[in-house]
Amino acid sequence: MADLIIDGATVITVDPQRRVIADGAVVVENQRIIAVGKSNEIKQKYSADTRIHAETKILMPGLIDCHVHLAQALIRGTADDVDLIPWLRDYVWVLQGNFTPDDGKASAELCIAEMLKSGTTSFLESMIHKRYGMDGIAQVVERTGIRGCLSKLFMDWTGYAGEDAIMYEGMIEDGEECISETLAMHKKWQGAADGRVYIWWGARTPGAVSPELYRRVADLARKRHMRITMHLGEVKEDVEYTTSQFNQLPAEFARDVGMMGENVVLVHGVWISPKEYPIFTDTGTHMCHCPASNSKLASGIAKIPEMLQAGINVCLGCDGGPSNNAYDMFREMYLAAIIHKARTLDPLIMPAETVLEMATINGAKALGLEREIGSIEAGKKADLILVDTRQLNLAPTYNPVSNIIYTANGFNVYTTIVNGQILVHEGKLLTLDEDQVIENAHKRGEKLLDRTGVNIQSRWQRN
Numbered sequence: 201m202a203d204l205i206i207d208g209a210t211v212i213t214v215d216p217q218r219r220v221i222a223d224g225a226v227v228v229e230n231q232r233i234i235a236v237g238k239s240n241e242i243k244q245k246y247s248a249d250t251r252i253h254a255e256t257k258i259l260m261p262g263l264i265d266c267h268v269h270l271a272q273a274l275i276r277g278t279a280d281d282v283d284l285i286p287w288l289r290d291y292v293w294v295l296q297g298n299f300t301p302d303d304g305k306a307s308a309e310l311c312i313a314e315m316l317k318s319g320t321t322s323f324l325e326s327m328i329h330k331r332y333g334m335d336g337i338a339q340v341v342e343r344t345g346i347r348g349c350l351s352k353l354f355m356d357w358t359g360y361a362g363e364d365a366i367m368y369e370g371m372i373e374d375g376e377e378c379i380s381e382t383l384a385m386h387k388k389w390q391g392a393a394d395g396r397v398y399i400w401w402g403a404r405t406p407g408a409v410s411p412e413l414y415r416r417v418a419d420l421a422r423k424r425h426m427r428i429t430m431h432l433g434e435v436k437e438d439v440e441y442t443t444s445q446f447n448q449l450p451a452e453f454a455r456d457v458g459m460m461g462e463n464v465v466l467v468h469g470v471w472i473s474p475k476e477y478p479i480f481t482d483t484g485t486h487m488c489h490c491p492a493s494n495s496k497l498a499s500g501i502a503k504i505p506e507m508l509q510a511g512i513n514v515c516l517g518c519d520g521g522p523s524n525n526a527y528d529m530f531r532e533m534y535l536a537a538i539i540h541k542a543r544t545l546d547p548l549i550m551p552a553e554t555v556l557e558m559a560t561i562n563g564a565k566a567l568g569l570e571r572e573i574g575s576i577e578a579g580k581k582a583d584l585i586l587v588d589t590r591q592l593n594l595a596p597t598y599n600p601v602s603n604i605i606y607t608a609n610g611f612n613v614y615t616t617i618v619n620g621q622i623l624v625h626e627g628k629l630l631t632l633d634e635d636q637v638i639e640n641a642h643k644r645g646e647k648l649l650d651r652t653g654v655n656i657q658s659r660w661q662r663n
């Protein structure tokens with residue numbers, strides 16, 4: 201007897217043949233998918249404790265968000281319509297630099313609740329400061345049932361690109377402590393919660409880390425089979441920094457300090473030039489595209505179709521509460537599918553199918569988990585979502601992939617399953633009290649603003 205059968209669905213498998221199965225079914229046993237096929241064949245062979253009839257649903261792999269700042273959910277909407285460096289210096293760092301571990305936990309709950317309800321089953325958090333409380337955040341991952349890669353940040357300088365000593369006091373960490381804390385977290389949490397927690401290294405952007413510290417971490421990561429993520433080439437200033445200080449383009453600098461490799465996910469890449477693409481392909485380094493964040497912060501548009509054409513593995517990420525401002529991968533897929541067409545004047549440059557690969561199987565590769573997640577195949581972990589097509593914005597559904605990319609949004613997600621566990625069903629979150637999460641976020645957010653004195657600018661007066 202299997203644990204779960206979902207039948208009657210339109211199954212977008214993203215398997216090697218990229219099959220889309222009409223009236224398809226999936227069988228789950230012991231956290232894993234054990235069979236995929238036509239409903240009538242599956243029904244004859246298998247029975248299960250739980251059955252979901254999904255006649256009006258699309259069944260697809262859970263979405264993989266490869267760039268998330270959990271702690272930024274609580275500061276959503278605090279720094280809109282501002283340039284990146286003042287955005288960091290005057291708002292984001294000041295607010296995050298006053299976080300307590302309870303704020304870190306509340307923010308992680310808010311962010312993870314939003315991700316699960318909008319169909320994200322795995323995420324890569326890029327830079328956790330010790331003040332957010334690493335243990336508390338890992339416990340939220342454990343309790344909510346999501347799959348989470350948690351990167352502890354490391355830094356030993358206080359700059360950003362060419363700006364020296366601009367880091368807010370509450371955000372500064374010591375290089376040696378960063379290393380010991382990450383190793384301690386790795387020992388304690390790697391593989392915890394049925395293998396759903398992964399501990400990574402979260403490099404601060406060039407300007408905040410010495411080449412020596414980058415090299416030490418790169419070496420430690422390789423020896424311990426750990427993975428690294430870092431923002432690279434997000435804004436023009438990043439190129440000016442590495443060229444003026446090291447006479448290197450950002451990817452050349454990253455390679456030189458060990459921040460390139462099959463175990464590395466670099467984020468943004470807006471200002472990465474075609475000259476640098478071979479460094480990515482030669483080393484197997486992954487690139488995470490964040491179209492909403494790059495557009496909202498006016499950083500530019502990364503040359504993603506060109507990178508894909510060069511053979512770089514590109515995945516997708518939402519980034520954070522003040523830069524996106526949502527953690528809904530459907531919005532991200534939509535933007536990724538349309539902005540490159542406008543930029544290149546070529547409607548064929550970024551097909552819907554390519555974008556869905558970025559949000560699923562390419563994300564799995566970037567996390568080093570392509571044998572475990574990212575597609576619906578027998579043997580893989582059961583990280584699945586159901587999208588309800590009986591919704592105004594999804595009718596009619598002639599081409600399910602097109603509807604998923606161009607018109608669906610996170611509110612169309614009906615069911616979210618991670619490791620075979622149903623975490624969202626009929627649009628309801630099962631592992632967290634949603635009302636309480638929202639209430640707590642409002643309360644803690646207001647207190648944080650009071651404490652820091654950060655003034656949220658609005659061009660319109662609120663009386």
Ligand SMILES: [Zn+2]
Nearest residue numbers: 269326431519
């Ligand atoms: Zn980021």
